[in-house]
Amino acid sequence: MVDFPLLTTILLTPxxxxxxxxxxxxxxxxxxxxxxxxxxxxxxxxxxxxxWAYDVSLGGLQYIENVPWITELGVSxxxxxxxxxxxxxxxTMLVGFSTIFVSWNVEKRSKEFFIQLLLxxxxxxxxxxxxDLFIFLLFYELxxxxxxxxxxxWGSSERVSKEYAAMKLTIYLLLGSAFMLAGVIALYVNAxxxxxxxxxxxxxxxxxxxxxxSEDVQVFTFFLxxxxxxxxxxxxxxxxxxxxxxxxxxxxxxxxxAGVLKKIGGxxxxxxxxxxxxxxxxxxxxxxxxxxxxxVLYAAFVTIxxxxxxxxxxxxxxxxxxxxLIGFAALNVISIDGAIANxxxxxxxxxxxxxxxxxxxxxxxxxQVLSLGGLAHQMPRVATxxxxxxxxxxxxxxxxxxxxxxxTFVGAFKxxxxxxxxAISGIVFTALYILRVLANVLFGPRRxxxxxxxxxxxxELVSLVLLGTVLVVVGVFPQLLMGMVNSGMxxxxxxxxxxxxxxxxxxxxxx
Amino acid sequence: xxxxxxxxxxxxxxxxxxxxxxxxxxxxxxxxxxxxYFAVCGLLGILVYTxxxxxxxATVYHGFFVVDKFALFFKQLFIVATxxxxxxxxxYIEGLTHNTGEFYALxxxxxxxxxxxxxxxxxxxxxxxxxxxxxxxxxxxxxxxxSSKSSEAGTKYLILGSAASAVLLYGMSWVYGxxxxxxxxEIAAHITASPAMLLGLGLMLAGFCFKMSxxxxxxxxxxxxxxxxxxxxxxxxxxxxxxxxAVLLRVFLVAFADLQAYWLTIVSLLAGLSMIVGIIVxxxxxxxxxxxxxxxxxxxxxxxSGLLAADAAGVKGMLxxxxxxxxxxxxxxxxxxxxxxxxxxxxxxxxxxLSQKSPFLAVVMTVSLLSMAGLPPxxxxxxxxxxxxxxxxxxxxxxAMLGLVMSMVSVYYYMLxxxxxxxxxxxxxxxxxxxxxxxxxALISLIATLFIGIYPGPLAELxxxxxxxxW
Numbered sequence: 001m002v003d004f005p006l007l008t009t010i011l012l013t014p015x016x017x018x019x020x021x022x023x024x025x026x027x028x029x030x031x032x033x034x035x036x037x038x039x040x041x042x043x044x045x046x047x048x049x050x051x052w053a054y055d056v057s058l059g060g061l062q063y064i065e066n067v068p069w070i071t072e073l074g075v076s077x078x079x080x081x082x083x084x085x086x087x088x089x090x091x092t093m094l095v096g097f098s099t100i101f102v103s104w105n106v107e108k109r110s111k112e113f114f115i116q117l118l119l120x121x122x123x124x125x126x127x128x129x130x131x132d133l134f135i136f137l138l139f140y141e142l143x144x145x146x147x148x149x150x151x152x153x154w155g156s157s158e159r160v161s162k163e164y165a166a167m168k169l170t171i172y173l174l175l176g177s178a179f180m181l182a183g184v185i186a187l188y189v190n191a192x193x194x195x196x197x198x199x200x201x202x203x204x205x206x207x208x209x210x211x212x213x214s215e216d217v218q219v220f221t222f223f224l225x226x227x228x229x230x231x232x233x234x235x236x237x238x239x240x241x242x243x244x245x246x247x248x249x250x251x252x253x254x255x256x257x258a259g260v261l262k263k264i265g266g267x268x269x270x271x272x273x274x275x276x277x278x279x280x281x282x283x284x285x286x287x288x289x290x291x292x293x294x295x296v297l298y299a300a301f302v303t304i305x306x307x308x309x310x311x312x313x314x315x316x317x318x319x320x321x322x323x324x325l326i327g328f329a330a331l332n333v334i335s336i337d338g339a340i341a342n343x344x345x346x347x348x349x350x351x352x353x354x355x356x357x358x359x360x361x362x363x364x365x366x367x368q369v370l371s372l373g374g375l376a377h378q379m380p381r382v383a384t385x386x387x388x389x390x391x392x393x394x395x396x397x398x399x400x401x402x403x404x405x406x407x408t409f410v411g412a413f414k415x416x417x418x419x420x421x422x423a424i425s426g427i428v429f430t431a432l433y434i435l436r437v438l439a440n441v442l443f444g445p446r447r448x449x450x451x452x453x454x455x456x457x458x459x460e461l462v463s464l465v466l467l468g469t470v471l472v473v474v475g476v477f478p479q480l481l482m483g484m485v486n487s488g489m490x491x492x493x494x495x496x497x498x499x500x501x502x503x504x505x506x507x508x509x510x511x
Numbered sequence: 512x513x514x515x516x517x518x519x520x521x522x523x524x525x526x527x528x529x530x531x532x533x534x535x536x537x538x539x540x541x542x543x544x545x546x547x548y549f550a551v552c553g554l555l556g557i558l559v560y561t562x563x564x565x566x567x568x569a570t571v572y573h574g575f576f577v578v579d580k581f582a583l584f585f586k587q588l589f590i591v592a593t594x595x596x597x598x599x600x601x602x603y604i605e606g607l608t609h610n611t612g613e614f615y616a617l618x619x620x621x622x623x624x625x626x627x628x629x630x631x632x633x634x635x636x637x638x639x640x641x642x643x644x645x646x647x648x649x650x651x652x653x654x655x656x657x658s659s660k661s662s663e664a665g666t667k668y669l670i671l672g673s674a675a676s677a678v679l680l681y682g683m684s685w686v687y688g689x690x691x692x693x694x695x696x697e698i699a700a701h702i703t704a705s706p707a708m709l710l711g712l713g714l715m716l717a718g719f720c721f722k723m724s725x726x727x728x729x730x731x732x733x734x735x736x737x738x739x740x741x742x743x744x745x746x747x748x749x750x751x752x753x754x755x756x757a758v759l760l761r762v763f764l765v766a767f768a769d770l771q772a773y774w775l776t777i778v779s780l781l782a783g784l785s786m787i788v789g790i791i792v793x794x795x796x797x798x799x800x801x802x803x804x805x806x807x808x809x810x811x812x813x814x815x816s817g818l819l820a821a822d823a824a825g826v827k828g829m830l831x832x833x834x835x836x837x838x839x840x841x842x843x844x845x846x847x848x849x850x851x852x853x854x855x856x857x858x859x860x861x862x863x864x865l866s867q868k869s870p871f872l873a874v875v876m877t878v879s880l881l882s883m884a885g886l887p888p889x890x891x892x893x894x895x896x897x898x899x900x901x902x903x904x905x906x907x908x909x910x911a912m913l914g915l916v917m918s919m920v921s922v923y924y925y926m927l928x929x930x931x932x933x934x935x936x937x938x939x940x941x942x943x944x945x946x947x948x949x950x951x952x953a954l955i956s957l958i959a960t961l962f963i964g965i966y967p968g969p970l971a972e973l974x975x976x977x978x979x980x981x982w
Contacts, residue, residue: 070968138888148926152934170926174919182912189903
């Protein structure tokens with residue numbers, strides 16, 4: 001459609017940034033940061049253009065690029081975005097751009113830090129734009145090793161040592177991905193007979209229609225994928241890496257992990273799970289719905305007991321993943337719409353939350369709720385950011401979090417009324433811990449010990465303004481997001497119509 | 512008889528002899544680095560010549576010695592491995608001994624042994640090549656006369672290696688006795704599934720597995736790897752193992768293909784065990800070379816698992832993997848050498864603060880280790896995918912599953928190394944130096960690992976052509 005390889009440019013911009021950075025002298029601290037910021041700004045600009053120029057009425061994959069890569073394996077360098085991946089790509093850019101400014105204060109070995117930060121972003125971009133499973137896999141794990149190094153070198157040890165947290169994060173994600181890889185191999189080998197095999201997601205999606213993938217294969221393969229994407233998404237019981245990892249990581253890494261990298265799990269479940277293995281998804285859906293409720297309620301209860309701000313947001317993000325999972329498990333267009341939109345909204349919200357926590361920690365040197373208080377007096381701007389993120393988190397209408405959650409519940413209620421009711425009750429607990437945190441940290445009497453703390457200013461405001469604006473704009477004009485997501489639902493719709501007659505786990509007892 | 516087919520082997524022998532002569536002619540006090548460069552240049556010339564033989568598929572000596580794409584693929588692999596090993600170890604070898612000329616000559620002769628193995632088309636030639644390689648390694652492993660560990664390793668390798676060779680030879684004698692031939696294709700024609708035949712096959716498998724350090728025949732590897740001088744360890748890990756793979760493939764797929772039903776199960780168990788033992792035990796190692804030894808045991812398991820497919824796709828995966836394994840090991844051993852030149856020991860702890868002192872070498876080490884672990888976008892990932900897709904096709908999904916899970920476990924101990932390099936402070940503020948040739952080798956390894964990982968097409972095609980020439 002467009003001759004200009006827009007997506008490749010978006011993908012290559014941060015890679016160029018990395019190359020330039022690796023030849024910079026270590027001492028050129030300011031220049032390194034400027035280069036990172038400029039590359040991300042260019043990539044963000046291009047993504048905004050892509051979002052704006054995407055033809056919603058047409059839908060489907062756009063900005064397609066396709067170059068044969070490894071012909072004997074059926075791998076091609078295929079890029080393309082649709083209504084499902086474009087919001088997530090935009091999310092990656094928004095959060096990635098903010099993290100550069102959030103990390104502006106990193107003085108220690110800044111060259112390595114920014115190179116690895118950009119690597120995390122590249123990994124996320126690659127997974128969202130690739131339409132070939134093999135290329136997807138190349139990018140899928142790109143971020144894990146840099147995350148490990150960043151947590152170990154620049155992280156902080158509070159409740160657990162940063163070495164422990166980093167290793168836990170790495171092992172959980174990698175073991176999950178081992179199962180995912182096994183699933184991909186099983187899918188690849190079974191989808192087509194030797195000679196016709198391909199990694200193209202579009203072609204693999206037709207294997208089901210052609211009857212090449214028997215139900216047994218789909219059920220088994222999707223189970224493997226679920227283990228992999230489930231641990232990326234911090235689905236219960238594979239969640240425990242997340243809070244420790246976020247807490248130990250430097251702010252920028254927490255933002256990217258909670259905001260973006262986690263969403264790769266949800267994206268994979270939809271893009272690879274639902275579109276390629278619908279029978280497998282249908283079989284495991286009741287199972288996922290059950291876990292989704294556990295995610296929401298269990299994590300919410302744990303959050304209530306937390307005293308460390310980062311742990312609160314960490315557990316709360318696990319709880320929110322439950323909403324995405326139940327939207328996915330309900331398997332209808334409305335609920336999946338909600339789930340995808342929620343990924344975007346939650347990504348922005350949690351990134352803003354972590355950015356604000358980082359600011360508070362920078363200035364007060366504590367993240368403990370009980371030792372903070374009355375910060376709104378000294379730091380009104382930080383308080384605004386906190387309020388925006390918190391209100392979006394508990395689903396206040398007018399902010400980005402509301403419409404996606406509402407849509408999810410509307411869609412899911414038809415299918416799993418009991419589960420949905422339980423999940424909705426999670427909002428009450430969310431309100432409980434969010435409001436308590438906001439009250440304890442921001443409001444209350446002015447505390448003298450924080451009088452020396454400066455409010456956010458200069459580059460620190462970038463993330464606040466950018467992410468806060470997005471929360472409000474998407475909240476007020478939800479159609480900007482929902483219209484885009486909905487346009488990506490066409491292939492899903494075609495699948496779902498045919499799914500009703502297929503069997504489901506335990507004959508649908510869970511319904 | 513076309514003696515031209517033997518040119519590359521003969522050329523390497525002449526090169527080795529020339530080095531011995533020059534070594535004698537040179538004044539005693541003069542530095543021997545020129546000999547090293549001479550060896551490298553000579554090997555480069557031979558490497559270029561081997562491309563000339565491409566497309567050949569002929570035998571000499573009544574079918575005892577074959578030159579085909581399969582053999583050439585391995586020969587080129589061995590030559591490249593030797594060149595790179597020589598390039599990164601000049602400083603190390605000069606610090607090790609005064610008899611550097613001898614060292615280079617011996618290394619080249621072991622290369623001849625490997626090249627003969629790659630071309631061997633009968634059991635006797637297999638044995639001759641194998642012994643040529645192994646006997647020279649006995650000497651090389653114990654080359655560091657100042658270190659008791661090196662002498663101990665040499666003795667250990669000699670005793671265990673001889674026992675393994677005896678077992679192999681005993682197995683060959685059974686096979687010969689029951690088929691009446693030592694040429695592989697004729698064995699295939701007369702093969703029967705008699706118990707005696709299977710005994711011979713089992714003994715031979717054990718002998719080959721010893722060379723490839725497959726569990727449970729791996730006991731020698733950690734001690735020998737730790738004790739031997741680093742370039743020798745590198746050659747043992749990369750080239751000698753690949754040579755074992757070459758003969759194993761040719762013998763089992765050409766001679767014993769009809770007995771598949773009997774050996775496939777055993778091979779699957781051996782491969783699975785190697786992955787598990789190699790990776791689990793590596794976790795507790797504190798010495799870099801010992802850690803790489805256990806990791807090489809696991810890697811051998813991955814390579815061996817490709818044999819389960821028993822078809823061209825599986826062999827292609829194995830050849831592909833052998834190359835990327837060589838490339839990754841070159842990087843890891845080059846960095847180990849640089850660190851050893853600096854501190855004089857091989858503890859993982861010595862890597863502390865490497866990311867500060869030499870960020871480039873730290874990146875090379877990280878990428879090499881992660882390639883062995885099979886993380887995308889490094890080459891190891893593609894290699895594992897090739898092998899596992901081939902064997903999944905033949906119903907060995909469980910091995911693929913096991914391999915993937917174990918490879919992610921292996922990231923644990925590779926990450927411990929990465930952690931030491933990136934988060935620990937350096938032991939002293941001494942300037943870190945590494946020779947230019949070592950840095951170039953490290954750069955080659957880094958670029959090759961990433962290139963193969965991202966664009967595996969060309970290498971896969973080469974491996975594919977080589978694999979097909981077996982049938």
